[in-house]
Each structure stands twice: as structure tokens, then as C-alpha cells.
Amino acid sequence: MTIENRDLTSVATAPGTEGTDSQHAADLSFTKGHGTENDFVLLDDRHARMELTAAMVRELTDRRAGIGADGVIRVVPSAALPEGRAVLGQDPDAVWFMDYRNADGSIAQMCGNGVRVFAAYLEDLGLAYFGDGHELVLGTRAGVRRVRKEANGWFAVDMGVWSFPGGEEAVHDGFDAEVSVLGLEPGGAQVPRPALSVDLGNPHTVLALASVADLDRADLTRAPVVVPTPPQGTNVELVVPLGEETSVDGSVVGRVRMRVHERGVGETRSCGTGACAAALAVRAWAGDGAPDVWLVEVPGGTVRVTMLPDGHVELAGPAVLVADGRLRTTPNL
Template sequence: MTTPATLAVTKGHGTQNDFVLLDDRTGTLELDADLVRALADRRAGVGGDGVIRVVRSADLPEGAAVLAADPAAEWFMDYRNADGSLAQMCGNGVRVFVRFLEHLGLADLSDGARLAIGTRAGVRYVTRVVEGYAVDMGVWHLPGGEAARTAGHDALVSAAGLVGERPALSVDMGNPHTVVALASDAELDALDLTRAPAVTPVPPEGTNVELVVPLGEEATPDGVVGHVRMRVHERGVGETRSCGTGACAAALAVATWAGSGAPSVWRVDVPGGTVTVTMLDGDRVELAGPAELVAHGEVDVAALVRGATL
């Protein structure tokens, strides 16, 4: 693998969760943590919450399990957090990844097709919908099991601007989440998420922390829809304008707290917009929302890395 002198990049976002996108369909780019950090740097680089590389599943060690699960998952979303660390999954990132594949002519969902995408959390299936794209995010579960479901929590969270420790519920979306319910918009707005919330017990691989305000339910022509507002601190990134897996975790936690009569569809408001979370049969969940590509350009790699080290 090599690092070229210049690198073609695309900037995209899903509800303002933004990414630097790379076309590496030949599998020749050496994408190390230093290059990821430099690309994601908002002052010396392109800027983003993470870096997403288009690569064939067959060209990555992680791709073997993906292709065994579904040989149609030709393309793998190689997602890295802004700090250079690997991430299992990114719900907003999958939508932007598919939008990028369509831009490159590597996929076409215009005829209602369902596209299989490889990720470190397994195969994800994407279709085009009115909002943009809908992603079957796979099976979710509560790491704390039935004890956590019954108690409504299995962790404690403290955060700057929040009075006292608060009970929280762990949700696994292929990546780890810890969801905290707040009483009001005022509590949510008062949070200082420039510092990572403290979680007890400390998750061994870190966790995304979602702070949510349940906003009730509303009747629509298609049935009752739940509504929540959320902010999120993502591991390896910091506060982001949106988090797709986090929106799913937030809706699932609130539905768990609400009990058996909870709606199966939830509208989740994040600082960058709104996404829709739908609970499917078999403990699966779907995320729907927009995906935009906003710029295409070329990076001088030497200048990029030099600027990042100053």
C-alpha cells in the first residue's frame, strides 16, 4: 500500500455528522491513524467527525466475515473516528457512504434495490426513501440483559453542567452506547459536552453517551410516533451534531423505559436535523435520514501532514 502525493477527497454529511470520504476501490491507499487525524483536523485539514474509505470487502481482513454472511456485500465502509481509531459502525456514515457510492457509479438504488454494505459490525442493508436513505442497522441488545430492562438502568453518568450522577441504560448497536434521560430542554441545553461524560462502571472499549429528553407521542396518518431530542458525545470524536447509531440507541432506550405500549416509530431531533428510527421484527432497527455530498477536491498530503504536526 502507498500514500500518494495528492489525494482526492469528498466532503459529506448526514444531519451535519460530517465525514471526509476517500475512493480506494483499488485497495492501494495506506490509511493510517496519522493520516486520518490530519484529514479530520478542522483547521489544518479538510475537517470532519471521521474518515470513510470506500474499499472492497475482499481487500480487508474484516471483509471475510462480511462476504461469508452475504457475498453481495462487495463494498466495505472502512470508518475511522476523527482521532484515528477504528469504529465498528456509523449510522449517518452508512447513508453518506452509499450516497458516495452512487456518485462514483458503483451503486444504483434508483430502482428500489436493496444494497448490502460491509461494516465492522456486520452487513448492513440500505434502500432509498423519501428522506434520503434507510439503513437496516441490524440486531440491537441491552448488554445488561433483563435486569437492566427491569431496572431501567445499568450505569451511572455524570457530565459537566448536569447536577449529580444520573442513571443510564447501556444499548449495543454494534458499537456501545449509554443513554441518559433528562427532565427538560433546559437541562439538555445546559450541558457542556466539550468534556467526555464520566460513565460508571467504565466501559472497557469506551462508549458514546446520549443525553435525551423524551417529548411524548403524537398521532400521525401512519400511526403513533414517539419524539425525543438528543445531544451526543461520541467516543474518539467529542460532541457531534448527529449520531445515527446514537439516535437508534436513544429511541430504543426511551421505548424500553416506556414499556410494551411504546410506539415502534420515533422521530429523533439532533442539533443537525431529524432522523427517523423504526423498530423492526427480530430486535432489528432501521434508521432513515438524509445524506449530502457538499464538496470534492484534492489534498496535498505532505502539506496536510506537515500542518497537522505544527
């Protein structure tokens, strides 16, 4: 696949790498991938010679003038970045770092769907091996992440420690924030509704709705208003609990449907950390005896969220590499 675009003017290599075998502006190779239709432009910078600018990210993710994606993920050695070196201090096996940027060019701490696609990309590049039950250890700005590949081809990621920023009081009350969303009220009014904050290395605010009809009616073309507003913004998940069901092995599994507005992106077809936040919030609202495993339905498909005994949460779902391409830019760059 070759994509021609003669307007992307921000592609650049790191200073001092001219004349090397670095990725030159006139011939930028990329891969396009998605996890439950949360899509990414993937860049192989295994030699850490690329300068990934905010303008470059915005142009690459532009759905009309660029490749189009919810974000950009760069493969880079952990040793090449300060955040990566900190991760290596936690686990020296975290050789590769997931440098993730939102579509607006801002740096993001974490992306659950992105981690799975990143793992699939590393496997495709020959930089990761999942045979014989091997586990991949990688670095992110939210810390070390461990990935395993399931027999069905899904990737399962230990998303690490999670928390309710509002503490036990918020869990008891069921909320610690208020969210106003367009389209839910008659006449276009925005009425604040109670919501619960969840932290998964990046911030989330989860709002429960009464019905799927309410979920469908919500207008996420504009960002919901969250009070109090977290300093770095927040992703907002709108969720409808769909009850519980018994799986083939006899265990009880919860099910929830979700839409999400991601900070720096807008509404996306899926959000991995958002799915975890949705399951954790609904489980808290359900109280004692609620399932530890939840299936979260998003517009782009279904993922599985599992509460692990060590206080971590696991996210599992598909990761698809759609195409490889080469970006052509104007020859005078």
C-alpha cells in the same frame, strides 16, 4: 473544489504500490459529506492501494489544519480486508466495505449516519444502484448492512440486531450504569445519574434528562464519566422524551431530543447509532404500548428510527455530498 494544505505529512500509499495508478500523496482526491451534520471525509480506494494511517485520519479531520470532519470513510473492496472477507462469508453481495475511522484515528465498528453517506457516495461513484427498489448490501465492522433509498431521497439502513447488555434486569430497573455530566448540577458538581446501556455493534449509554433546558445546559466539551466504563469506551447520549404524536397515516410516533458525546470524537451534531440507542432506551422506559417509530431530533436535524419485526432496528435520514476536492501536500513527500 481544491483545498490547499501544506502541513498534512501523513498521506501515504500502501507499500509496493509506487509507480502504479494508486492515489499518490501529492494529489489525494476526496469528497466531503454529512448526515444531519455528522460530517465525513470520503476516500475512493476501490482498488485497495491506500494505507490509511491513524495520523492521516487525524490530519484530514482537523478542522483548522485539515479538511475537518467527525471521521474518515474509505471505500474499499470487502475482499481486501480480513473484516470484509468475514462479511462476505455472511453475504457475498457485500462487495464494498465501509472502512470507518473516528477523528482521533481509532477504528470504529459502525456509524449510522456514516452508512447513509457511504451509500450516497457509492451511488455517486456509480458503484451502487437504487432504482426499481434495489437494495444495497455493504460490509462494516459491525456486520452486513442493507440500505434502501426512499422516495424523499432519504436513505434507510437496517442497522441489524441490537441489545441491552444489562439484560432483562437492566430493562426492569431502567438502568445498569451511572453517568456524570458537567453543567447539570449547581456549582459545577458531577453527580452520577442512572443510565441504560445499549449495543448496536458499538457501545452506547443513554441518560434521560427532565427538560430541554437541562439538555441545553449540559457541558459536553469534556467526556461524561461512565461507571462501569466499557472496555472500549462508550458513546453517551443525553435525551429528553418529548411525548407521542399521530402521523398523517394515523400511526403513533414517538419523539425525542438528543445530544451526544462520541468516543474518539467529542460532541457531534448527530450520531446515527446514538439516535437508535436513544429511541430504544426511551421506548424501554415507556413500557408496553410504546411506539415502534421514533423521530429523534439532534442539533443537525431529524432522523427516523423504526423497530422492525425481526428484532432489528432501522435508521432513516438524509445524506448530503457537499463537495469534491483535491488535497495538495508538500512536493517532497
